[in-house]
Every structure is written in C-alpha cells, then in structure tokens.
Amino acid sequence: MTAAAVACTGLAYAFGDTRAVDGLDLTVAEGEVFGLLGPNGAGKTTAIRCITTLLPVPSGMVAVFGQDAAGDRMAVRRLLGYVPQQLSADQNLTGRENVALFARVFDVPRRERAERVAQALGAVDLTDAADRLAGTYSGGMVRRLELAQALVSAPRLLILDEPTIGLDPIARTSVWEHITAVREATGMTVLVTTHYMDEADQYCDRVALMHRGRIRALGTPTELRKGLGTRRGAAPTDPLPSLEDVFRDVAGSGLDDSSGDFRDVRSTRRTAQRVG
Numbered sequence: 001m002t003a004a005a006v007a008c009t010g011l012a013y014a015f016g017d018t019r020a021v022d023g024l025d026l027t028v029a030e031g032e033v034f035g036l037l038g039p040n041g042a043g044k045t046t047a048i049r050c051i052t053t054l055l056p057v058p059s060g061m062v063a064v065f066g067q068d069a070a071g072d073r074m075a076v077r078r079l080l081g082y083v084p085q086q087l088s089a090d091q092n093l094t095g096r097e098n099v100a101l102f103a104r105v106f107d108v109p110r111r112e113r114a115e116r117v118a119q120a121l122g123a124v125d126l127t128d129a130a131d132r133l134a135g136t137y138s139g140g141m142v143r144r145l146e147l148a149q150a151l152v153s154a155p156r157l158l159i160l161d162e163p164t165i166g167l168d169p170i171a172r173t174s175v176w177e178h179i180t181a182v183r184e185a186t187g188m189t190v191l192v193t194t195h196y197m198d199e200a201d202q203y204c205d206r207v208a209l210m211h212r213g214r215i216r217a218l219g220t221p222t223e224l225r226k227g228l229g230t231r232r233g234a235a236p237t238d239p240l241p242s243l244e245d246v247f248r249d250v251a252g253s254g255l256d257d258s259s260g261d262f263r264d265v266r267s268t269r270r271t272a273q274r275v276g
C-alpha cells in the first residue's frame, strides 16, 4: 500500500497558552484535492506550517508520503511546493527571475532549469509576461506567478494557503483552472485552505472543517451537505443545504464576532490588500 500524501496523527501546536492545533488527525490521499476549511484562527495555517516543516512538530506525528516531518526535513521539503498567504514573489524581479530563484533554491538541476522555468510559467499562462517586472502584475497574475514558483520543482504535493483571497471572481476562477490543469497533467496532490465555500464545493474532492484546532467534519462536499440535510429532516426532493450551511452548523459559535483575534484580522487584511 502506498503512503498517504499527508498523515497527521494527534498533531498539537501551541503559541504560549493558545492551542492553535489541538489533536489534529488528518489523512490526505495521493492525487486528491483536499480542502482545509475553518473560521479565522481555527488553526489551518499552523497545521500547514507543521506539514511543510516550517514549524516543528512538538506533539503528535506528521508524515508526507511516509517521510516523518520531525525527521529529515529537507526530504519532506523536496516533496512539496508551498504557496503561503504572505507574498512570496519579489516585485523587483521579472516573473522569469522569480521562478528561476525558486528553481535554484529547490535544487532543480542546472541544465534543466531554463526549460523547467519556462514550463512552469507556461502552465500558469505567464509566458507573455515572463520578462516584465512582477511589480507590474495584477493581483491574479501575482498569484499565478507564486503558483509557478511552487510548481517549478515538480512537487508531488502542492500546499496552498488561501490562494484566491482578495482576488476578483475572474482571477479566482483562473487560479483554480490552472491548479486543476496541472493536477490533471501530473497527478499531483493538492492541499488547500480557503474561506470561499463555493470554491471548496466546486474544486475539492474532500474537505475537512476545522474549528478550535481540530477536525469537526470530514467528507466530500456532497456527503457533508447531504448529512446536514438528513440531520435537519429534509425530504429527498428538498434542495441540499450549501457547504456554507454545513460550515455554520459545525463552526457555530466560532463564526460570531469573537472569532479570531487582532493578529488574524491583520494578517487576512494584509494578504487581501497585497494581492488586490
């Protein structure tokens, strides 16, 4: 049996007294598009940072394709591409230079680099803009450039933290279409966080709803929507509740005004502004 793309068991991470991740059990199968959803402050980014080895794993276990994240961190990093919430493209470099930088950092063999950089830029439709400074790009183009940076090392697992935040609907669709196309071409696994329930419903094979550091619901979007309908006593002919209804049902009190703190609001706004 092949190892899961991601396997977290009892993962816990605290910032002082704040238990950001609190006993997370999560398995992402190879090849699937998996959505990690949850209100501000649910612990999604912290979990992702543990999976990418940017944070240590103080408690529990994290493995990426069977590689222990607490063991050989470089071995884990070689398997994944990561698009963080924060800006990872340099506005003073061209699109091509930005992607070439990632190719060097991720050890793409020198003789393959130019070709792989061109392929990554082509995969996100930035060939024509490749030699322009990234500072001249629109928000949607910056996101696609960051996608190319993450793809240039041909990762088996692509991790995206709110890839479409702050983008207009057309740019959002475009980012997803490019993710879907690369995934279909390569069989790559995708783990994504998003606040947009419509995107999760449309593009994710399975989703997990996270709240206060733990998974509270898990399944395909349709399974979760049907499950809520059944719990509400809906007739088979009634329209299914939306994924947003499921989210509200699961997160409940996490969606009131006390959800998240100043840091959460600041980071969300900063991210939205810089890609907007």
Ligand SMILES: Nc1ncnc2c1ncn2[C@@H]1O[C@H](COP(=O)(O)OP(=O)(O)OP(=O)(O)O)[C@@H](O)[C@H]1O
Binding pocket: 015, 018, 019, 020, 021, 038, 039, 040, 041, 042, 043, 044, 045, 046, 047, 260, 261, 263, 264, 265, 268
């Ligand atoms: N560097 C940090 N220092 C202190 N507390 C932190 C830090 N990073 C996260 N936290 C706290 O940990 C909890 C989980 O935060 P995290 O960013 O993982 O949530 P999230 O689900 O990704 O939220 P969002 O959807 O807003 O990005 C929150 O209470 C947050 O305030």
